[in-house]
Amino acid sequence: MTINKEEGKTFGKISNLYDRARTSYPTKLIDDIVNYSRIGQEGTILDVGCGTGQATFLFAQRGYRVIGLDISQEMINIAKEKCSSFPKVSFRVGTFEDVNFSDASLDIITSGMAWHWINPEGREEKAHRILKSGGTLALFWSYQRKEESDFVKAVGRILDKYGGVDRGPAGSKVRQISDTLHDEFIRNPAFTSVEMREYNTDFEFSKDRYLDLVIS
Numbered sequence: 001m002t003i004n005k006e007e008g009k010t011f012g013k014i015s016n017l018y019d020r021a022r023t024s025y026p027t028k029l030i031d032d033i034v035n036y037s038r039i040g041q042e043g044t045i046l047d048v049g050c051g052t053g054q055a056t057f058l059f060a061q062r063g064y065r066v067i068g069l070d071i072s073q074e075m076i077n078i079a080k081e082k083c084s085s086f087p088k089v090s091f092r093v094g095t096f097e098d099v100n101f102s103d104a105s106l107d108i109i110t111s112g113m114a115w116h117w118i119n120p121e122g123r124e125e126k127a128h129r130i131l132k133s134g135g136t137l138a139l140f141w142s143y144q145r146k147e148e149s150d151f152v153k154a155v156g157r158i159l160d161k162y163g164g165v166d167r168g169p170a171g172s173k174v175r176q177i178s179d180t181l182h183d184e185f186i187r188n189p190a191f192t193s194v195e196m197r198e199y200n201t202d203f204e205f206s207k208d209r210y211l212d213l214v215i216s
Contacts, residue, residue: 015052015072015074015075015077015078016078018051018052018075019051019052019078020209022051022052022054022213023054023142023201023203023213024054024058025054025055025058025112025140025142026199026201027058028199029140029197029199030055030058030059030062032197033108033110033136033138034059034062036136036138036195037107037108037135037136037138039064039107039108039136040107041063041064042065043064043065043107043108044064044065044066044067044105044106044107044108045059045064045065045066045067045106045107045108045109045110046066046067046069046101046106046108046109046110046130047059047066047067047068047069047110047111047112048069048096048109048110048111048114048115048118049069049070049071049096049111049112049113049114049115049117049118050068050069050070050075050076050079050091050112050114051070051072051075051079051112051113051114052075052078052079052082053068053078053079053080053082053083054112055110055112055140056068056079056082056083056089057079057082057083059110060083060086060088060089061086063088064088065088065089066083066086066088066089066090067089067090067091067092068083068089068090068091068092069091069092069093069094069096069099070091070093071093071094071095072093073093076091076093079091095118096118096123096126097118097119097122097123097126101130102130103129103130104129104130104131104132104133104135105130105132106130106131106132106135107131107132107135107136108131108135108136108137108138109127109130109131109135109136109137109138110138110139110140111138111139111140112139112140112141113140113141113142113174115139115181116177116181124137124184124185124188124190124191125190128190128191137191139178139181141174141175141177141178142174143174143175143178178196182194182196
């Protein structure tokens with residue numbers, strides 16, 4: 001599966017629209033990551049590709065030290081404002097490949113809708129190195145079940161024609177990415193207790209917000 005890394009650099013140009021359109025993550029997902037990791041209250045979480053802080057904010061609410069990392073200063077600016085009431089949250093602008101973290105310094109690394117933008121050469125090895133022994137790498141994506149909705153299938157056909165096959169929120173590329181990575185982690189001896197979980201959530205969209213989601 002081919003990912004155009006240059007596309008990942010364009011989100012900053014639509015940071016306000018991105019923040020307005022993108023949905024948050026289920027509370028159960030955050031609960032499961034925290035419980036699975038057994039992170040202590042003084043633990044540290046690195047949120048890779050944090051964007052405008054959707055996941056960063058959810059972990060910050062629970063009192064953890066969170067470092068948000070993103071390549072876009074525009075995205076970081078929105079995330080900073082969103083998390084301004086949490087003194088244990090900080091942000092860094094840069095790529096996961098280039099920003100340095102001390103070995104065995106992190107309890108959890110999270111990445112929502114972003115891990116596929118990172119150069120696959122060495123990304124898992126770096127994650128393993130900077131995580132503490134027994135640390136947790138939690139990767140998550142949102143995916144619309146277009147086979148269950150005539151409307152989403154119709155949108156998918158339009159996007160297949162004009163935006164690229166299986167692209168966008170009505171496409172299945174993110175599901176393909178998560179399935180592929182799951183299989184790779186199963187085969188990677190550095191990681192143990194590899195799990196994949198799914199969370200079903202219903203959202204209500206206005207026409208304008210759904211169009212914003214498609215654009216973002």
